[in-house]
Amino acid sequence: MFPYDVQILAAVQEPPGSVGDVLRMLEAIEGLCADGDGLKWFNGLYLEVTRAVAERVTAGGFADPAWMGELDVHFAGLYFDALRAAFSGGTAPGCWRAVFERRNRTELTRIQFALAGVNAHINHDLPIALVRTGQALVHGGTRYGDYTAVDATLCGMIDRAKVELRVRLLGDVLPPAAILEDTLAAFSMTAAREAAWNNGEVLWVLRDCASLSERTLDMLDGMTSVIGKTLLAAVV
Numbered sequence: 001m002f003p004y005d006v007q008i009l010a011a012v013q014e015p016p017g018s019v020g021d022v023l024r025m026l027e028a029i030e031g032l033c034a035d036g037d038g039l040k041w042f043n044g045l046y047l048e049v050t051r052a053v054a055e056r057v058t059a060g061g062f063a064d065p066a067w068m069g070e071l072d073v074h075f076a077g078l079y080f081d082a083l084r085a086a087f088s089g090g091t092a093p094g095c096w097r098a099v100f101e102r103r104n105r106t107e108l109t110r111i112q113f114a115l116a117g118v119n120a121h122i123n124h125d126l127p128i129a130l131v132r133t134g135q136a137l138v139h140g141g142t143r144y145g146d147y148t149a150v151d152a153t154l155c156g157m158i159d160r161a162k163v164e165l166r167v168r169l170l171g172d173v174l175p176p177a178a179i180l181e182d183t184l185a186a187f188s189m190t191a192a193r194e195a196a197w198n199n200g201e202v203l204w205v206l207r208d209c210a211s212l213s214e215r216t217l218d219m220l221d222g223m224t225s226v227i228g229k230t231l232l233a234a235v236v
Contacts, residue, residue: 001104004032009087012080019054019069022076026050029083038103041110042117045161050076052153062146067133071147074132078125093221095120098228107234111165115187116231118158122192123224128217130200137201147197155189 011028026047033040053072057065082096092100099116102108130137138144199220206213 001100002034002037004034005087007032008083012083015077015080016073019050019057019072022050022073023047023054025080026076036104036106038099038105038108038110038113039117041114041165042099042121045114045157046076046079046117046121048157049154052157053150056150062149063142064146067135067143068146070133071129075121075126075129078129079121082120082125093120093124094225095124095221095228098225098232102232105232105234108232109165111162112232114161114165115158116228118187118189119192119227119231120224122189122196123227124221126193126196127199127203127220130197131203131207137197137204139197139201144197148193151190151193154193158187158189 008029011025011032016022016025026043029043030040030047033043050072053068056062057069057072062068079096082092082100084090086092086096086100091097099113099120103113135143203213203216206216
């Protein structure tokens with residue numbers, strides 16, 4: 001869809017092995033994407049979030065920094081997997097296709113793409129990443145405490161993005177904002193991450209039941225896709 005997609009594909013060809021790898025891959029995508037590419041506005045926000053988490057891991061700001069680092073790598077890997085599938089002729093999850101298939105639509109706003117990407121990554125990818133750490137998920141436990149410790153930082157970034165990006169179309173024309181702002185106001189990072197943890201617990205319990213686990217993932221992708229398409233509805 002964009003001439004540099006082949007370069008993005010090359011940047012995500014190998015899965016990340018560390019938080020440093022994740023940062024380098026996100027920075028590579030950031031350096032490639034044009035302002036008129038909706039992917040840029042999610043990737044940029046995600047890069048900012050990852051930097052904040054990486055700094056806290058390095059500073060010893062978590063009870064279990066190794067687990068938080070591993071979660072970060074698995075989490076980012078799912079975004080890179082979706083890009084790799086979409087740009088190599090494969091099939092990305094429906095929630096990511098909603099973003100990728102619309103990323104050149106200049107009648108949509110930057111914040112719409114940022115939040116549609118957050119929706120796909122939090123509501124669909126995060127529960128899967130939690131299970132891939134291979135550790136039992138205990139609501140209220142030590143790792144849950146680390147997981148929720150970043151909520152305030154993430155909420156601040158999302159709120160700032162709402163202010164900075166909400167009136168910017170990819171084509172830089174100001175849209176009628178009332179409907180869009182109502183949609184944006186309903187998005188809560190804290191609520192989305194809490195739901196992701198709960199869904200992760202469900203997937204953990206179902207990990208040995210392949211058929212039911214697969215159906216649950218399909219349902220999760222379907223629901224997340226609907227939200228993504230709603231976030232990416234044109235406001236003009």
